[in-house]
Amino acid sequence: xxxxxxxxxxxxxxxxxxxxxxxxxxxxxxxxxxxxxxxxxxxxxxxxxxxxxxxxxxxxxxxxxxxxxxxxxxxxxxxxxxxxxxxxxxxxxxxxxxxxxxxxxxxxxxxxxxxxxxxxxxxxxxxxxxxxxxxxxxxxxxxxxxxxxxxxxxxxxxxxxxxxxxxxxxxxxxxxxxxxxxxxxxxxxxxxxxxxxxxxxxxxxxxxxxxxxxxxxxxxxxxxxxxxxxxxxxxxxxxxxxxxxxxxxxxxxxxxxxxxxxxxxxxxxxxxxxxxxxxxxxxxxxxxxxxxxxxxxxxxxxxxxxxxxxxx
Numbered sequence: 001x002x003x004x005x006x007x008x009x010x011x012x013x014x015x016x017x018x019x020x021x022x023x024x025x026x027x028x029x030x031x032x033x034x035x036x037x038x039x040x041x042x043x044x045x046x047x048x049x050x051x052x053x054x055x056x057x058x059x060x061x062x063x064x065x066x067x068x069x070x071x072x073x074x075x076x077x078x079x080x081x082x083x084x085x086x087x088x089x090x091x092x093x094x095x096x097x098x099x100x101x102x103x104x105x106x107x108x109x110x111x112x113x114x115x116x117x118x119x120x121x122x123x124x125x126x127x128x129x130x131x132x133x134x135x136x137x138x139x140x141x142x143x144x145x146x147x148x149x150x151x152x153x154x155x156x157x158x159x160x161x162x163x164x165x166x167x168x169x170x171x172x173x174x175x176x177x178x179x180x181x182x183x184x185x186x187x188x189x190x191x192x193x194x195x196x197x198x199x200x201x202x203x204x205x206x207x208x209x210x211x212x213x214x215x216x217x218x219x220x221x222x223x224x225x226x227x228x229x230x231x232x233x234x235x236x237x238x239x240x241x242x243x244x245x246x247x248x249x250x251x252x253x254x255x256x257x258x259x260x261x262x263x264x265x266x267x268x269x270x271x272x273x274x275x276x277x278x279x280x281x282x283x284x285x286x287x288x289x290x291x292x293x294x295x296x297x298x299x300x301x302x303x304x305x306x307x308x309x310x311x312x
Contacts, residue, residue: 026295027288031287039279042134043134043282043283044272044276046126049126049127050126050127053119053121053123086245086252086274087249092258094271097267125157128157129154132153132221134283135216136221138286139225206238210235213233217229217233217234217237217285229292229293230289232288232289232293233288233289241278252270
């Protein structure tokens with residue numbers, strides 16, 4: 001009688017914590033193979049380079065479509081940026097510092113022209129190209145676009161992003177109107193009103209960032225990845241983003257003393273660190289989803305082989 005075959009490592013019996021440990025080991029192994037810290041540095045650099053063009057393009061597109069009496073698009077963009085930053089207090093109020101600088105930049109912008117929009121789109125594509133390259137490594141995809149095709153694709157992504165911003169502005173405005181109506185209907189006031197507004201703001205921030213990550217993971221690679229993989233990646237990264245916000249804000253405010261090292265450049269230094277850690281979280285989200293997908297595919301394959309053997 002033949003001895004039973006040893007189950008594959010992914011299917012080996014064991015306690016859940018053993019399987020979880022094996023999963024984490026594979027995630028970090030793959031992240032190391034994909035040079036996670038190098039990719040995070042590249043994403044951070046291009047985020048800083050493309051930040052101003054992306055911001056001006058987003059506000060410019062919104063301003064062309066929406067009247068001033070309806071809603072101020074720059075205010076919504078600034079609010080989104082502020083919600084995406086960790087909460088800090090005292091002399092180092094990172095969100096407020098960024099808000100002041102961005103508001104000053106937007107107040108000094110010139111008219112939004114077609115030529116200006118073209119230049120903003122061109123410079124903004126650097127970030128899209130970097131994310132595309134990183135996702136190719138994360139999801140183990142071959143080269144699929146030439147330099148020219150890749151640049152044209154990046155331009156399309158920036159333009160689509162501008163259109164999606166308009167949708168986001170419309171949805172946000174509608175939710176704000178619904179919030180006002182709900183507050184009046186429920187008769188909320190005082191602490192109850194503050195709690196309601198805080199919960200709604202947190203929900204909007206999490207939902208916006210989750211949809212953003214979902215679209216990036218799904219459509220930026222050479223070929224669209226499965227929806228299940230994109231959902232896992234977006235959910236992990238969005239949750240990690242919120243945890244990083246809380247942990248990073250606490251560490252910077254309560255533990256670290258950056259002022260001794262960086263002096264007046266403290267806000268800029270902390271912002272650089274925040275973007276870098278966010279880039280690491282983005283890469284880890286993709287790595288987790290890819291490892292989960294490969295292990296799931298292997299389990300399905302093993303079960304299929306076993307079922308065929310039972311039929312024989």
